[in-house]
Amino acid sequence: MRLIFVGDVVGRSGRTALYRELPRLREQLQADFVVVNGENAAGGFGINYDIFRDMRDAGADVVTLGNHAFDQREALVFIEREPTLLRPVNYPKGTPGRGSGLFDTADGRHVLVMNVMGRLFMDPLDDPFVAIDRELDACPLTEGCDACVIDIHAEATSEKMGVGHFADGRASLVVGTHTHVPTADHQILPNGTAYMTDAGMTGDYNSIIGMEIEEPLIRFTRKLASGRFEPAGGEATLCGIGVEIDDATGLANAVGPIRCGGRLEPVLPGFWNA
Template identity: 70%
Template sequence: MRILFLGDVVGRSGRTAVLESLPKLRERYRADFVVVNGENAAGGFGITEAILLELLDAGADVVTTGNHVFDQREALIFIERQERLLRPVNYPPGTPGRGVGHFKAANGADVLVINVQGRVFMADLDDPFRAIERELEACGLKSGADAVVIDFHAEATSEKEAMGHFVDGRATAVIGTHTHVPTADEQILNGGTAYISDAGMCGDFDSILGMDKEEPISRFLTKIASRRFAPSLGEATICGVGIEVDDATGLARAIAPLRLGGRLSQAEPAFWLTET
């Protein structure tokens, strides 16, 4: 099985790039399952139902989020009816929506997707490790799902690495999101779980984390907010990873970065290109 994961979609620039490119990428790589983190898709803050439906129509099988999931207040309502939109599973009981979903891949495989948020330098949600443990006990790799993909939306690299090793051999992949900068530590852990600290963002990198540069720089210099952050509108780079899954075990055979368009060095999963 082939899993394509795209990092945080930021604003109109990132959204347009993903909507235009994802159908072609899915066909080019013959991806069986696509996960897109869409928590910054609406003006850099949150996601609307219209944008969610556009991402799903473009080829996303599930859209994950993070700490900005409810920045657009309408999400509190529509997340209840949109089963392919996930928010972090470790939000307190009673929070609208769901943090885990069981989905069917194009090849017929059952894929469990878990969205979870870290606590280091972030909001003090419920323990992400215990939340993940509960979900894996309820639906384990090959005992309940053919693949298990975890979007770990967290700030601290140490917390992300700890999660990777915590579930090593029990999940197909742990993909870090939130910091918007693609890391170069993609690897297969000892137990067979694919890992990367951050998949990066789908947005304009002539920016500060996808935002227009002027206001963030001003705040660093003055400690005063003069206006709302606004997404940068230049050409976006699509960032993510491709994961090749061993169908017999549900563990990862390979992981490689994806970077297309914009300012960053370009990269595609070579293990898919040789057969396309």
């Protein structure tokens, strides 16, 4: 199985890049399944229904969220009727929506996708490790699913790495989101799980993590807010990761970064000979 994960889509620029690049990537890399993190897609904060549907139409099988999951209030409503939109699984009981799901590829294979949020330097939710354990035990690789993807939306690299090793051998891919900068540590962990600390954002990199430069700089230098954060509007780079998964074990055979368009050096996973 070939799988693509696309990092946090930020604002209109990020959406434009996603809609332009993802259909081509999916065909070129012959991907069987695509997961996109969309939690910054609506003006940099949250997601709305129209954007969610456009992401699905562009080729996303599942859209994950994070700490901005409900910044757009309409998400509290439509997430209940959209099983392919996932908020963090470790939100308290009673929170609208769901944090994991079992989804089918076009040829009938089953992919477990889980969105989980870290607790270090973020508003703390329930224990992410307990939540991950529960979901993996309920749907183990090769028994309940053919592949498993965990989007760990967290601030601390240590916590993301902790989740990677905690799920090593039980998930096909553990990939970090939230910090909006692609890391260079894509690898296969000792027990076969593909890992990357952060997939990077799909947004304008002539920015401060996707936002126009002026307002963050004012806050850094003067410790005062002069206005709202606004997503940068230049040409975006689509960033993510590609994984080739062994059909027999559900574990990774190969992993590589994806970067398309915008300011960053383009790269595609070499093992796919794309």
